[in-house]
Amino acid sequence: MKYPSFNLNEQNQKIESRIVVALERISEAFRVLLWNESKENSLSPIQIQILIFISFHSLEKCKVGYLADEFNMTKATISDSVRVLLSKELVTKETDPTDTRSYSLSLTDEGKNIAKKASFFASSIEQPIEKLTQEQKTTMLNGLLKLIYDLNKSGVITIQRMCFTCSFYNGENGNHYCNLLKTKLTESEIRLDCPEHERIT
Missing domain, CATH: 1.10.10.10 (Winged helix-like DNA-binding domain superfamily/Winged helix DNA-binding domain)
Known part of the structure; x- marks a missing residue:
């Protein structure tokens, strides 16, 4: 139960x-x-x-x-x-x-x-x-971003302008890369509300 x-x-x-x-x-x-x-x-x-x-x-x-x-x-x-x-x-x-x-x-x-x-x-x-230490902040942010992303996918949270839902984002092999900025992103640089966000269609 x-x-x-x-x-x-x-x-x-x-x-x-x-x-x-x-x-x-x-x-x-x-x-x-x-x-x-x-x-x-x-x-x-x-x-x-x-x-x-x-x-x-x-x-x-x-x-x-x-x-x-x-x-x-x-x-x-x-x-x-x-x-x-x-x-x-x-x-x-x-x-x-x-x-x-x-x-x-x-x-x-x-x-x-x-x-x-x-x-x-x-x-x-x-x-x-x-x-908090930088490591604690990064771990907290990473966990919250993944939680928000999953809640968005399940329809609990609506609009999201985060890296994970952006067409410019590439997350292959556990690396984070922005094709718009042409740069790698550390876990602490993953954005939650990006002004250049373009949702994956």
Whole structure:
């Protein structure tokens, strides 16, 4: 009989279960930090996430449909959040000249100010990571990247702009190579969110 990872006996017997519970604890920390940031700005957590995303990504990715896929939400839910951000004058619409029904979102000056500050919401999680050795950091990153990749393949996580899902990536014989940059990559250089990412078709 299979038991859930949150079963204490299961945790004591399986390292996989302890890792799952540890990840859940960390995800709770992210939720708390994001919620605190959103309350400070009288916005919802997803509205803060949208502002942060827009501040670091190209216009072509800052569309309602893409944002819905990025955050694994419906277009209607994202549209509601965008409507609030527009009413608060934190974002503006950039209409596509070739298709007036399509538009991208860009930040206003006030939106940029909030996004800049809010983008540091997880800094208290980064601080203890900085104390790890380089080997520990690389091992942790490698394990998380493989976990994310498998969850993406199984459909649990949606859009990924990581090396493993990129047409420029070559991982033969355990080596990592980027055909766009024409260079070998160490395990610590594998990207999770690459601006030049082209998904394998």
